[in-house]
Amino acid sequence: MNRIKSFFQDVYKNRVWLLMVLPGTIWLLLFSYLPMFGTVIAFKNFRYDPNGFFASILNSEWVAFENFKFLFNTNDAWIITRNTVLYNLVFIVVGLILAVFVAIVLSELANKRLSKIYQTGMLFPHFLSWVVVSYFVFTFLSVDRGLLNNILLWFGVEDPISWYNEAKYWPVIIVLTSMWKGVGYGSIVYLAAIVGIDKNYYEAAMIDGANKWQQIRNITIPMITPLIVILTILNVGRIFSADFGLFFQVPRDSGPLYSVTNVIDTYVYRGITTMGDISMSTAAGLYQSIVGFALVMLTNYLVQKVDKEYALF
Amino acid sequence: MWQITMITNQNSSQPTPLNKGNAQNQVNQPNKKSKRKKKYTPHGLNGFPNLLMNILLGSFSIMCIFPFLYVIVISLTDEKTLARNGYQLLPEIWSFEAYRYLWQMKDQLLQSYTITIVVTVLGTLVSVIMISLYAYAISRKQFKYRGFFTFIAFFTMLFSGGLIPFYIVATQFLHLRNSIWALILPLAMNAFYILIMRTFFQRSVPESILESARIDGASELRIFVKIVAPLSLPGLATIALFSTLGYWNDWFNALLFIDEPHLVPLQSMLMKIENNIEFLRQNSLAGGIQNDLLSAIPQDAAKMAMVVISTLPIAIAYPFFQKYFVSGLTIGGVKE
Numbered sequence: 234m235n236r237i238k239s240f241f242q243d244v245y246k247n248r249v250w251l252l253m254v255l256p257g258t259i260w261l262l263l264f265s266y267l268p269m270f271g272t273v274i275a276f277k278n279f280r281y282d283p284n285g286f287f288a289s290i291l292n293s294e295w296v297a298f299e300n301f302k303f304l305f306n307t308n309d310a311w312i313i314t315r316n317t318v319l320y321n322l323v324f325i326v327v328g329l330i331l332a333v334f335v336a337i338v339l340s341e342l343a344n345k346r347l348s349k350i351y352q353t354g355m356l357f358p359h360f361l362s363w364v365v366v367s368y369f370v371f372t373f374l375s376v377d378r379g380l381l382n383n384i385l386l387w388f389g390v391e392d393p394i395s396w397y398n399e400a401k402y403w404p405v406i407i408v409l410t411s412m413w414k415g416v417g418y419g420s421i422v423y424l425a426a427i428v429g430i431d432k433n434y435y436e437a438a439m440i441d442g443a444n445k446w447q448q449i450r451n452i453t454i455p456m457i458t459p460l461i462v463i464l465t466i467l468n469v470g471r472i473f474s475a476d477f478g479l480f481f482q483v484p485r486d487s488g489p490l491y492s493v494t495n496v497i498d499t500y501v502y503r504g505i506t507t508m509g510d511i512s513m514s515t516a517a518g519l520y521q522s523i524v525g526f527a528l529v530m531l532t533n534y535l536v537q538k539v540d541k542e543y544a545l546f
Numbered sequence: 547m548w549q550i551t552m553i554t555n556q557n558s559s560q561p562t563p564l565n566k567g568n569a570q571n572q573v574n575q576p577n578k579k580s581k582r583k584k585k586y587t588p589h590g591l592n593g594f595p596n597l598l599m600n601i602l603l604g605s606f607s608i609m610c611i612f613p614f615l616y617v618i619v620i621s622l623t624d625e626k627t628l629a630r631n632g633y634q635l636l637p638e639i640w641s642f643e644a645y646r647y648l649w650q651m652k653d654q655l656l657q658s659y660t661i662t663i664v665v666t667v668l669g670t671l672v673s674v675i676m677i678s679l680y681a682y683a684i685s686r687k688q689f690k691y692r693g694f695f696t697f698i699a700f701f702t703m704l705f706s707g708g709l710i711p712f713y714i715v716a717t718q719f720l721h722l723r724n725s726i727w728a729l730i731l732p733l734a735m736n737a738f739y740i741l742i743m744r745t746f747f748q749r750s751v752p753e754s755i756l757e758s759a760r761i762d763g764a765s766e767l768r769i770f771v772k773i774v775a776p777l778s779l780p781g782l783a784t785i786a787l788f789s790t791l792g793y794w795n796d797w798f799n800a801l802l803f804i805d806e807p808h809l810v811p812l813q814s815m816l817m818k819i820e821n822n823i824e825f826l827r828q829n830s831l832a833g834g835i836q837n838d839l840l841s842a843i844p845q846d847a848a849k850m851a852m853v854v855i856s857t858l859p860i861a862i863a864y865p866f867f868q869k870y871f872v873s874g875l876t877i878g879g880v881k882e
Contacts, residue, residue, distance in 0.1 A: 247689055261699065268706070274710075347600060368850070
């Protein structure tokens, strides 16, 4: 009784703060935690019920792991997993190298005004939506009008390449597009960290006769390593979730390209639009969430083992 | 150095080690004025590597802007020229026909513009208020349950129910289908921004100021509005900017929830005309156009003109908001 009473006293004492978090908490409940509860339909045979959300979920028939069995028996499960993981691995590695490289160069350029102009240019794609980017890509890849085929023609290639029907080019196109859009942003995150490094370190190194490369290797990179590690943990945790816009908009939902552009996210989306198998798509989504969660935990645990400072939590 | 201070002076008013370094640079370089030595900067690259890196980064940043300029050129190309020569960098015949055509079809266009602007303004307001209140509460030590509320926000970064349960909740439980709230609510909160703002409040709002206000008898809400918000303006501006861009560029929620033409936002309309420029005509009241005129529609140029029109506001505002954006990227501060 006393504990309940003191609990209510605490709530009363904290009422202003609780009021402040109330709207956000309601949002989190509705848009994050209720869907988490909704994942039980991955274990059910989902059926719409006119009586609303809870009725739909409760009245659907329980099928245990049937949906998962069905999902993993198709070839799709393998393809979408492979595509998602491989693309993300490439994005993480190439993106990290390019972003850190560009950030270091930006911080080292002699002319700071130029450096600022480059930043402005490189960050620009980050602010565009994938819809707009898909138009940009189309201006290059259009079969009869695109810039690339025009250039090829100029070099004497008579047969125009039908870019949106040829899967073999798309791994490269996807990676290039992703880097084009993301490197500016990535590098500026690192640049902000580099700029924050105490210049005294560099002064001391220069007095000791360290050249530029030695300074970068022994001061800049060690100083931004914590940030690199944190961002990489976050990225590894998201290795199972792809950027929907990149894989849906840029290939223009072209069927012949599915073998190299279908990722878990687009697969799940097509579950509600074209395939219509709600439960199996939910199963695919849950598979994505659980593996992603396990990956963050694992990476964070490993990093913690090596150095507690670098761990995310 | 100029660019460096641009970045850091947004972060906080406290002197950073960097500013100290800046001052020292000037002390250490008494020769700065002599012309010969001016070129040598101890903190920068010199000579050939500098030139090489300038060329490298310069061409990459041109590549980043190029497609936008290219699309502008295409939108200004005569349709017959497009059919004959494809997308050229310098078209044979220029033409404003595409923009004239869009002007005729302006009903749907203006409607979509209005939707996008309303959603962006309303959404940014809602999300800044929700995020900053939440983040402020969990940044204060007096709040007994801050650990719990930090956790429930943070956990959503690690685990999510996935698209389909979210979709079912939004359509069946909240009945958001074909409602403007379907474009606003899903983007209103974001655990990542909450954590950024929490750190920001912890750093930039010292407890001592709040104590004195409390002694004067101000309520917590009043303190938040009168003292905390003005002190945290740079942080709030950053969050507002993030969410403005998020709303402006959002097409995903429209793809999921919106079918009715009068609720279609700009980005989503761009998607629809990708395959069907007719969408514009069907939904515009300018009925005076006959079917045989349809063949004369500047199809490609008009699409590209649409891309230009919907991207132009960002391209114009971009140089002004860029520096605020950069200041919001100190993610290292998220960690406790």
